Amino acid sequence: MKRVARDSFAIGQVRIRPGSARELELPVTRLVTGADVSLPVRVLHGREDGPTVWINAATHGDELVGVEVVRRVLAGLSAKTLRGTLIAVPVVNVLGVMTGDRYLPDRRDLNRSFPGSPRGSLASRIAHLMMTEVVAKCSVGIDLHTGSDRRTNLPQVRADLDDPVTRELAEAFGAPVMLHAKLRDGSLRHAAGQVGATVxxxxxGEAWRFDEWAIAAGVDGVRRVLGRLGMIDEDASGGFTPADGAGAAAGGGDTCGEDPLVNVECRESTWVRARxxxxxxxxxxxxxxxxEGDRLGHLSNSFGRTLRVIRARRGGIVxxxxxAPLVNSGDAVVHIATPA
Incomplete structure (x- = not known):
């Protein structure tokens, strides 16, 4: 039976032939200097039929782990063998990355500005561009983030685990923890879900760092999702123990004998705060x-005298x-998720 050739893929002002890849820029705005600011996009349009999927990073300008995840994922793919189409947006908040800021110049949070408007604020216009040129063309998306405000996060997937399709892909990702997370108005995940995409x-990892353990987990997870969708051959699942790079970077402790974490389902989480x-x-x-009641650490004064011992208010996984070495009363210090 003769194979029917796929149509070319249209995005922005270009069309990409089957079996080819293309880098392009989607115009966002113009600076006071007259320089144009554009959304960088790379499209891999496979020769064979399959789903259309997007991956994006740096919706917050200080979250760079995902940028490296996208780079490594793309480095391991070829449009000649890919089944379906992949749209990669490594830097969504271009201005935030350029200025080293989590937010946009108008101080708006881009991830609270979706679905956006073509005539709204700068954040709203970027959100609208992302929705119309990327999300609207896809059935599945992977939104890559890191911790913020001098916080570091265990590799984890946050998703609607009550939706069977979403749950299957979350399990395929194979992160240490799957957290059933509520939708937030204005977020990319919420807006994309409203138009039928699975996200x-x-x-x-931590903002403004290339944490290798977080990058590796992200790359492996994205590839496993693409495999589950039939776009590439499926990769094997991995695992994570507190003795991995994250544990060492976070301050050590005797973690020998802990079982690897893979797809531990959690329904609730809470931050322990400094008192x-x-x-x-x-x-x-x-x-x-x-x-519950375990010692998590302590607070001291500048002379080293212990002021307060910090204890877990519930059991779970960190x-x-x-x-941050210095915290104020009320600051969040440890995030604990409770397995279902």
Missing amino acids: LLYEG HTGFLHLDVTLGQRVE IGRTE
């Missing part, structure tokens, strides 16, 4: 299992922690 949000102002000394690592 996974990946969290891992005193002082210098923070944390004892727990990312991925570590804790019980999925995030602050890296």
